[in-house]
Amino acid sequence: MDDDHVNQTASVLIEALPYIQKFHGETIVIKYGGNAMVDEDLKQSFARDIVLMKLIGINPIVVHGGGPQINSFLEKLDIESKFIDGIRITDERTMEIVQMVLGGLVNKEIVTQLCSAGGRAIGITGKDGNLIKAKKLRLQSNDSGKDHVDVGLVGEIESVDTDILRNLTENNIIPVIAPIGVGDKGESYNINADTVAGKVAEYLNAEKLVLLTNTSGVLDESGQVLSVLSRDQVEELTQSKLISEGMIPKVECALSAIENGVNSVQIIDGRISHCLLLELFTDSGIGTQIVQTK
Numbered sequence: 001m002d003d004d005h006v007n008q009t010a011s012v013l014i015e016a017l018p019y020i021q022k023f024h025g026e027t028i029v030i031k032y033g034g035n036a037m038v039d040e041d042l043k044q045s046f047a048r049d050i051v052l053m054k055l056i057g058i059n060p061i062v063v064h065g066g067g068p069q070i071n072s073f074l075e076k077l078d079i080e081s082k083f084i085d086g087i088r089i090t091d092e093r094t095m096e097i098v099q100m101v102l103g104g105l106v107n108k109e110i111v112t113q114l115c116s117a118g119g120r121a122i123g124i125t126g127k128d129g130n131l132i133k134a135k136k137l138r139l140q141s142n143d144s145g146k147d148h149v150d151v152g153l154v155g156e157i158e159s160v161d162t163d164i165l166r167n168l169t170e171n172n173i174i175p176v177i178a179p180i181g182v183g184d185k186g187e188s189y190n191i192n193a194d195t196v197a198g199k200v201a202e203y204l205n206a207e208k209l210v211l212l213t214n215t216s217g218v219l220d221e222s223g224q225v226l227s228v229l230s231r232d233q234v235e236e237l238t239q240s241k242l243i244s245e246g247m248i249p250k251v252e253c254a255l256s257a258i259e260n261g262v263n264s265v266q267i268i269d270g271r272i273s274h275c276l277l278l279e280l281f282t283d284s285g286i287g288t289q290i291v292q293t294k
Helices: 003-023 040-055 067-076 092-116 162-170 193-204 231-239 247-259 275-281
Strands: 027-032 059-064 121-125 132-136 155-160 174-178 180-182 188-190 208-213 264-269 288-290
Touching (some): 059 092, 092 174, 162 174, 247 264
Parallel strands (some): 121 174
Antiparallel strands (some): 264 288
16 A cells, blocks of 8 residues: 555545544434445445444434335236325235335345345334324315325324334434334325435434435535535525425425424435445535524
8 A cells, every 4th residue: 555545545544534433423314215225236235334334323213215126016917007196006906015025025125135234224114113103194185175185004203103213323323214104093105215314313312313215315406415514505406496306395394303303404416425424524516405593
């Protein structure tokens, strides 16, 4: 190793030190989705990032999506995927597939990756131990003649049992959560993974919430990343349609999180290898930070 490489490596480690000290013992909730979940190299870099975080004293909690995997299974069974305002209409048959794919296939694959990288991980859904209590989501209709649109077994979170998650993290285990909630009568609810990640972060008073996506962050009209956004700016961008579709639940859960005790929310590009390490342990960070005011 030549002198330049040695100095560069030392500089990276020195730059990371204050952030390691800052986040030691803190909880960081990560929403895992997009390309990072389907590209093999990105899967490995994500797993290594999470395991490294745990080894240096941070408590990562992973909440994952799985929309493309659900779509694939529904297509194989000749079941049409229907959406309203980005929300999957979930009848009983679709809910069976959602549970199988999210709680089984996807969840256990992530657990296997984390364990293969040297970590200890356990996969759970919101139904396990009544982790996530939910009720039926009442989606407001754009038609003034209707009170709401029935989207089926789609849930709205009522509570999160933090004791379950703390027991896992205190025993050196990384929780991996599939976004399925349970109702009062034991019924299953499909819940947006961004929403679950945000509520988990809120209930745990997490230090940080990180949302992985397939873009470099929230973009302006010229396609440039907006590094910091306040609530007022988010509302302006939403009205102008610069924030739309899948980005809407991300910024909504980000705003809710910072209003309810989470210190920092970052939307980052999951297509970048080791994006979590770059965000957490470098001075510049990556992506878009959501704040209360600027």
